[in-house]
Amino acid sequence: MNEREIKSFFSGELLQWYKKAKRDLPWRRSRDPYHIWVSEIMLQQTRVDTVIPYFNRFMAKFPTITALAEAPEEEVIKAWEGLGYYSRARNLQAAACEIAENHGGRLPDDKSVVAGLKGVGPYTSGAILSIAFGRPEPAVDGNVMRVLSRYFCIDEDIAKPATRVGMEGLARELIPEGEASDFNQALMELGALICTPKSPSCLLCPVMAHCQGRLAGRETELPVKSKAKPPRPEHRLAALLQDAEGRVLVRQRPESGLLARMWELPHVTAPERGVWESAAEGSALLAASLDAEGLAGVSAESLRHVADAEHVFTHLHWHLRVLGADGGQGRVAEAAVAAEAAGATAVAGVEAAFAAAAAEGQVGYSIDAAGASLPPGYRWIDAADFERLAWPNVFSKLLRAHFSGTLYEIAPKR
Ligand code: SF4
Numbered sequence: 202m203n204e205r206e207i208k209s210f211f212s213g214e215l216l217q218w219y220k221k222a223k224r225d226l227p228w229r230r231s232r233d234p235y236h237i238w239v240s241e242i243m244l245q246q247t248r249v250d251t252v253i254p255y256f257n258r259f260m261a262k263f264p265t266i267t268a269l270a271e272a273p274e275e276e277v278i279k280a281w282e283g284l285g286y287y288s289r290a291r292n293l294q295a296a297a298c299e300i301a302e303n304h305g306g307r308l309p310d311d312k313s314v315v316a317g318l319k320g321v322g323p324y325t326s327g328a329i330l331s332i333a334f335g336r337p338e339p340a341v342d343g344n345v346m347r348v349l350s351r352y353f354c355i356d357e358d359i360a361k362p363a364t365r366v367g368m369e370g371l372a373r374e375l376i377p378e379g380e381a382s383d384f385n386q387a388l389m390e391l392g393a394l395i396c397t398p399k400s401p402s403c404l405l406c407p408v409m410a411h412c413q414g415r416l417a418g419r420e421t422e423l424p425v426k427s428k429a430k431p432p433r434p435e436h437r438l439a440a441l442l443q444d445a446e447g448r449v450l451v452r453q454r455p456e457s458g459l460l461a462r463m464w465e466l467p468h469v470t471a472p473e474r475g476v477w478e479s480a481a482e483g484s485a486l487l488a489a490s491l492d493a494e495g496l497a498g499v500s501a502e503s504l505r506h507v508a509d510a511e512h513v514f515t516h517l518h519w520h521l522r523v524l525g526a527d528g529g530q531g532r533v534a535e536a537a538v539a540a541e542a543a544g545a546t547a548v549a550g551v552e553a554a555f556a557a558a559a560a561e562g563q564v565g566y567s568i569d570a571a572g573a574s575l576p577p578g579y580r581w582i583d584a585a586d587f588e589r590l591a592w593p594n595v596f597s598k599l600l601r602a603h604f605s606g607t608l609y610e611i612a613p614k615r
Contacts (some may be wrong), residue, residue, distance in 0.1 A: 207411050212351060212377045212384065220405035222394070226251075227256055229386075234308040234333035235266050242289050242320060247394065255284055266308065266412030269294055270301035272569045278463065285594065287460060292320025310334040323369070331381040334558055339372035340385045341365060344392030350424035351396060354413035359424045426438040432518040436477035438487040439468035441507060441525040441603065442499065448581035449603065450496075451590075459514070464590045466523065466599070467491060467579070477522055480506060495576035499526075508608055512595035521595055 202210065223229070226249065228240035239259060243252045259280050263269040263594035268598040274294060281290035296318040300308055308315065308329070315324040319395040341349075342414035345395065346368050353371070356499055376384050391451045395406045401420050403409050442450040451464050469490035471477035484504040493497045510516065575581075582590065584604040592600065602608040 202411060204444065207353075207413070209376055210381075210411050211408050212375045214407045215387045215391060216312060216377060216380055216384055219383055219390055223386065223390055227260075232333055232382075234329060235311075237330050237333040238308060238321075239293065241325045242293050243284060244344060245289060245325070247287055251284070255281070263430055263502075265306060266297045267301045267306040270306070274462070275591060282591050282597065287463065287591075287593075289320060290295050295319045295353075296321065308333070310336070312336070312338070323365075327369075328385065331385045335379070335382050337373065337376045337378075337381045339369045340389070341369045341372050342389075345372060345388050347424050348388060348392045348396045351401065351414035351420050352408060354417050354423065356420060356423075360427045360429070366372075383606075406602060407591070430516075431601070432513055432516055432544060434474075434518045434520060435476050436471040436520045437468045437522070438471055438477060438483050438490075439521055439523045439599075440487055440491060440499065440504065441464040441466060441494045441523050441528065441599075442496075444581055446583070448583050449587075449600065450508045450575075451582050451600075452579045461516075462591075464582075464592050465596045467494065468521070469498070473610065475545040477520070483522065486525055496579070508599060508602075510595050510599055511592065519595065521599075522603070523599060 226240075228236045240252065240256055242257075243256055250368040251472070253596075262280055263272055263427055270295070277290050278287060279295050281287060284290075299318065300306060304314065310333075311332075312326070312330060314331050315321060316323070318326075321329070324340055324342045330336040330338040331340055343359070346365065349355065349368055349371060350357075350359060355364075355368075357367065359365070372385075372388070389504070391406070391408075395402045399421075401415075403412070403415050403420060406412065406415075412420070414423045422439050442448070444450075450467065452467050454460050454463050454465060467490075469487055471483065471486060474542060478484045481501070483506075484501040487504060488501040491497075503526050504524040506522060508523040510521045510523070512521070513519075580586075587600050589602055599608070
């Protein structure tokens with residue numbers, strides 16, 4: 202077979218396979234460009250199984266571009282909570298506003314408009330134009346580059362922009378006339394179901410007969426990808442402070458930057474891991490930072506280690522240590538662990554700890570229950586407030602556990 206035939210075999214077999222094997226996904230039930238657009242944004246860095254319920258809820262809540270444009274930003278972020286990479290949601294809404302304003306609320310079949318939308322890069326633009334409008338535009342992401350590297354036995358580093366540009370040219374050539382929508386989805390589907398990153402199922406692959414990587418025995422070596430830098434570790438100390446009613450003190454993140462305008466426990470970054478690990482130094486640092494924020498009166502001695510959690514972003518790895526006020530969750534966590542060690546249930550330990558703390562008048566830590574003198578951006582929340590506000594995953598997990606009384610389950614073992 203010559204190169205032209207190898208390409209034509211690939212396109213033809215892949216398309217036929219896709220027509221039989223494609224998954225029934227909610228965004229495939231329509232050609233509505235808005236549905237395709239939202240699904241493609243959600244699918245960036247996120248698995249299909251995770252996206253499906255988010256997509257369905259998002260469409261029920263914001264059924265049109267205009268509805269999305271007119272929604273309060275907090276509601277959009279709340280609907281995105283748990284998907285991560287929140288700038289995607291903000292960009293989506295900003296782009297929806299632009300379409301509502303300049304294009305009557307309908308995404309136009311116009312490459313320059315689609316490619317110019319906030320948050321839409323070359324892959325997403327190609328996906329929208331081909332899937333929704335049938336335009337012969339390539340949609341090349343990491344999955345597609347993996348498939349093409351293997352099938353054509355390409356050794357170039359897919360982390361390099363020049364390789365992506367070359368792959369886009371190749372993918373464009375491969376699109377059969379009039380079949381851009383199905384063909385691009387077929388490529389993505391092959392990468393998701395058969396030509397998977399670690400162990401490609403070559404024996405089930407519709408293009409195995411002429412896969413150059415497979416024929417060379419190199420299917421698991423390809424694609425070539427230079428390693429990205431590992432995420433930088435950051436050690437953070439967070440305060441879990443409660444008022445006498447059990448409400449928790451939280452603050453809103455700044456207007457821009459990572460996780461903009463989401464809510465979190467007040468916290469500080471330790472200058473080095475040793476400080477974070479040291480009970481005395483960690484609590485002193487956190488108490489000093491609260492004081493500097495205008496939350497005077499939290500003594501280092503009153504803070505103790507109640508839980509650990511972590512979150513990995515693309516460039517950052519947060520190690521979060523939560524310090525609670527003595528007599529509150531600190532005692533509860535400790536009692537739960539001690540009760541389990543003594544053969545009782547953790548719940549029994551928790552109940553006993555709450556009872557003892559309450560008897561001593563130490564059910565929580567109070568700065569200012571009325572909230573009158575809290576610094577700007579701070580507030581007290583109860584369980585209902587927690588459900589309404591939008592949180593980064595790591596704080597959502599911690600606070601959900603706190604309000605359901607199971608924080609001791611993620612407490613450190615002493
Ligand atoms: S034969 Fe194997 S390596 Fe080649 S495209 Fe198919 S699954 Fe991927």
